[in-house]
Amino acid sequence: MNTFTGTASLVRFDLRRDRIKLPLWVIGISALAAYFVAALQLAYPVAEDLRGVAGFADNPAGVMMSGPGYGMDDPTLEAFVANQYGLYLLVAAAFMNILLVVRHTRGEEENGRTELVLAGAVGRRAPLTAALATAVVANAALVVAGSAAMTAAGADAGGAVLFTAGFAALGLFFAALTALVCQVCEHGRTATGLAAAALGTAFVVRGVGDVLERHGSAVSWLSPVAWSQQTRAFVDP
Template structure:
């Protein structure tokens, strides 16, 4: 397809440019997962130690900040890790994908490099597709490295794979959400802020939903974070909640592609407001008395 022409070349370029950042993110999250696993073994060597500290997991504060608490009635090290620490690693994976997509899409357009690239033999959808494929490579590497790291500490390999796949699924969801936000605004900081706001809202909705009912309520399922947590890792493993992540990410990404084809390169769907300096310049070009801009009263009588 012409719209995807040169996507492999852009993918190689993205991976080459991120040859330090992406491995740092991926290995950092994988090593933190392994660290939490080893730290729990050292801090709580007996089942009674885990049972004593797990009583806090049923408090409203712990549910709000950690998760629905599967397996906390008969806690194990694996269940304690998945319920009390996995959420923070999920958020880290989501942030990795948010920054990655903004860096390879909106930031490139804001700097004018995307327009130069599209002037060659490059398809209109190639930059976004290459960015999403870069995110897919990063999340796949996270699943592999994180599973090996966690299983290497003695945790169940199948459960470790499901846990890290939940991280990657949430990462791809926010990669797609960020791709959509990058079409809305024409500034990288605004796109990052919007995607981070969605992440914060998902965290809040998940927390309120988990507080409403034991192990989560219908409100919890409105949050992408809950889809990864509802896999019930190390307690009652199930893969099907991750299909919600895949379907939602695909639907949002389709919307992003539609918007890419309907807007100008470098522009966003929502035009930014003019700052005071630009409003003054706009009034100078027209007339300080005829311009309807709100800066006209401020600028009248002091032109330079």
């Protein structure tokens, strides 16, 4: 037996336990992304209306709370969604991964289930590896469901895939960070709080960096949130 023995079985077990929670997260984020596309088509059917609204977002407060402003000079519907609402979808994807990893690592240890699992033919690194593999599955599902939903709502298919891939990339970053935090925290609530604090810090650093210089500065790149936004989905992929 090696340290990863039983990982595949634990992945199946984790997915079965989350057969309701994970689909709700994935469907919820995907539906919200599609809703933004569909709702804006109804709210701003004329390009002039969209340009007028985009002008209000092109100020320090708007940049801090939304994004670096790619495509806001002459916005398309998709670019407006990516810049104005993408940040909130990114945060939701990050939280999905934080809660998932805490639930399947530190949470399992707190309730004693990990000790029972490790007493069987399971390697020492299998539980953590299975939790991260489950996160990979969840984020892959988010890309597929999210891009399909946005495309069905009228968004460009290629841009939708890149846009939702940004969710998955940020989600996997915070899955990995949370896995590390769970190794040094005694309680699940502490691990969740520290990971959420890291997400909040990334949010603020991204905002400050984008305010310092139009379309982002060197400070922006210190935040993983900015990495996803810098893909410039629907504008300059």
